[in-house]
Amino acid sequence: MDPGSIVLWNARLLDGRGTQAREGVTVTVTDGRVAEIGDSRGEPPPGVLDLTGKTLMPGLVDAHVHLTSNVSRSPGFGPREPLKGEAPRRRELGYFVLAMAARAFLRAGITTVRDVGSFDYEGIVLRQAVELGLLDGPRILSCGRIISATAPGGLIFGTMYREADGPWEMRTAVREQLAAGADFVKLMATGARSVEWEDPEPAQMTRGELAAIVDESHRMGLRVAAHAEGLAGARLSIEEGVDTVEHGLSLHREPELLARMAERGVVLVPTLSTFHDLAERFSPQFVPALVEQAVRQQDEAHRTLVAAHEAGVTLAMGYDSGPPGANALELVRMAEAGLGAAEAIRAATEGSACALGLTEVGTVEATKLADLVVVDGDPLADVQVLTDPERIWLVLKEGRAVAGQATEAGPLTGP
Ligand SMILES: [Zn+2]
Numbered sequence: 001m002d003p004g005s006i007v008l009w010n011a012r013l014l015d016g017r018g019t020q021a022r023e024g025v026t027v028t029v030t031d032g033r034v035a036e037i038g039d040s041r042g043e044p045p046p047g048v049l050d051l052t053g054k055t056l057m058p059g060l061v062d063a064h065v066h067l068t069s070n071v072s073r074s075p076g077f078g079p080r081e082p083l084k085g086e087a088p089r090r091r092e093l094g095y096f097v098l099a100m101a102a103r104a105f106l107r108a109g110i111t112t113v114r115d116v117g118s119f120d121y122e123g124i125v126l127r128q129a130v131e132l133g134l135l136d137g138p139r140i141l142s143c144g145r146i147i148s149a150t151a152p153g154g155l156i157f158g159t160m161y162r163e164a165d166g167p168w169e170m171r172t173a174v175r176e177q178l179a180a181g182a183d184f185v186k187l188m189a190t191g192a193r194s195v196e197w198e199d200p201e202p203a204q205m206t207r208g209e210l211a212a213i214v215d216e217s218h219r220m221g222l223r224v225a226a227h228a229e230g231l232a233g234a235r236l237s238i239e240e241g242v243d244t245v246e247h248g249l250s251l252h253r254e255p256e257l258l259a260r261m262a263e264r265g266v267v268l269v270p271t272l273s274t275f276h277d278l279a280e281r282f283s284p285q286f287v288p289a290l291v292e293q294a295v296r297q298q299d300e301a302h303r304t305l306v307a308a309h310e311a312g313v314t315l316a317m318g319y320d321s322g323p324p325g326a327n328a329l330e331l332v333r334m335a336e337a338g339l340g341a342a343e344a345i346r347a348a349t350e351g352s353a354c355a356l357g358l359t360e361v362g363t364v365e366a367t368k369l370a371d372l373v374v375v376d377g378d379p380l381a382d383v384q385v386l387t388d389p390e391r392i393w394l395v396l397k398e399g400r401a402v403a404g405q406a407t408e409a410g411p412l413t414g415p
Contacts, residue, residue, distance in 0.1 A: 005030045006399065006412075009048035010040040011056035012378060016349035016363040018342055021380055027056060029370040032398035037366055049412065054393055055378055057345065058364050059111025059138075059371035060386075061352035062327045064246055064269045064318020067101065067115040067123035067142065068160075069094025073277065074322030077104070098126045102137030104325030106403040109373035109392045114356050115142040116186050116225060116246065116318075119159045124181045136402045139371070141356055143225065144182035147173045147213060149205050152197035153188070161188075167212035170205075174216040184357075185217040187242075189226045189233030193278060193294055196287045200297075201230035211240045223357050225269075229297070231257075238266060244355045246318065247271050249301040251308060258311035267355040269318035270305045272298075272333040277321050306338040315339070316355035317348035328386040341383040370399040374406070 006029045013025040026048075028036040044050045071078035078097045082089065105113060115123030123142030130137035145162040147170065148154065154163045164173040174185055189205060191198030198204075205213075210226075217224045218241070226237035231250040238245065238257055244267045245251070251258055251268070261268060278286055278294035286294075308315060317334065319327040328348070335344035353362025360369045374394040377385040385391045394404035394412075401407050 005035070006396070007045075007048040008056055008372075008374070009044050009050050011051035011054055011374070013037070013364060014055060014057040014345060014380065015365065016058040016346060018346035018350070021055070021378075025056070027364065027372075029372070029396065029399045032370055032400070034364060034366050034368055034370050037364070049394070051374055053376070055375045056364065057373055057375065057379070058349040058362050059373050059395065059397065060109050060328060060331070060348050061112040061317070061356065061358075061362055062105075062110055062319055062330075062348075063114045063244070063267075063316040063352040063355040064116050064271055064320045065113045065324075065327070066118055066160075066320070067098065067113065067126050067140065068118040069097040069122060070119065071097060071322065073282070074324065077323035094122065095125065098122055099129070099135050101324035102126060102130060102135055103403075104323065105138045105327070106136060106395055106397070107389060107392065108325040108327060109375070109386070109395050110138055110325070110327055111371040111373070111395065111397050112139040112353070112356065112358070112361055113141075114184070114352075115140060117143060117146040117157075117160045121145070121180055128181075136397070139361070139397070141183040142181075143184055143186035144177040144180045146186045146188060146227070147177070148188040149209065151188070151191060151204055153192050153195045156195055165209070167208045170209045170212040171216040174213055174220070174222075178220055178222065182222065184223040184225060185213060186225045186227065186246075187213050189228040189237045190230045192227070193229060193275075193297055194286070194290065196290060200293075201232070203230070203233040203236050205233075205236070207236055207240065210236050214240050214242060242266065243357070244269055244316070247274070247301070248308075249275070249297050249304050252300065252303040255307065255311065258308050258313055261308070262312040265314065265354075267314045267316050267351065268304075268308050269316045269355060270301055270308070270334065271318045271320040271330070272301055272305065272337060273330045274320040275301050276333070302337050305334065309339060309343065314351050314354050315343075315347040316352040317344070318352075325389070326387065331386060332383050335383045341380050344383060345379060370396050372396040374404065376405070
């Protein structure tokens, strides 16, 4: 075995492509990539990591997170609530919260995240910190600020939004995100369920505005994610060629649009957890009318998940909630809402990678990047194991052990 290699011996392999598990597999990782996938025979050779009884799968990819130091959706995560009279906290403390989040993602087996909007370009800052090796964290793709028409949400979301009106200002807004280092563009095709003065049903942008964003982004090589709750905004988004539809709960009402998504490879990110948050988990904190609306939306989101799957639409996992590291709860919700474990895992790996436009992660295949998770147990038999930190045994990012129970016990060694 050459010194830069890790040999993962006798694993159950879930390759992320929705195919059946393969037993007795040895995966050799060299120079950050999967070099070889073969069968394990006989006794474990010296120097290998014996994965008997464990499952090897692609690192999870979350296609809808908000990389923000605001921990309002993450009770118990980050600093405690300030006491009255306590010294004010400097804004820069937020960067330590982001560092905590980066670690929490890796610890949960999440090796890639797509940041769909954060305050003050925090997602881009964290991405740079990880890329510069200042800390270990997931691979990050960030949209910078979300492009929205002037709307009530701007009052609530502040610097998470770049408000713009008219096609040329939309192009300027895209160019600003590109200049700020964005990896893709996120737009608000409709209002948001969490804003009292917004109606999420109608399209919030005109066709001309939305088309300008898509054209400007695609010409410059950026993908486009569209927040679309009501049907009119979802229709505009799909017709004008966005790459992913976020939430998309109303799509079950129009099967023709789902067929079109399937045909054109537009990915749906159903974000079931966010509806659960508003309808149940955080309901006492929200305006009652928004909670009632979320109860209806939650039901619609479940219908759309099933309808989209049946129509052959590629699905991705997007938790859109907190705390960081609990993301696989969305995978469990997708499984329980009708996908089953195998398809939900596929959504959280190959499907999410597809949403991000990444071809080097999301599956376990020779020559691809070795972003891998070893789970103590069988997620196909019990998908809940993916939400249990005790069962995340080893996390590799580009072939390097970055988290997991095995790393906490001491340096990785063979038998
Ligand atoms: Zn979101």
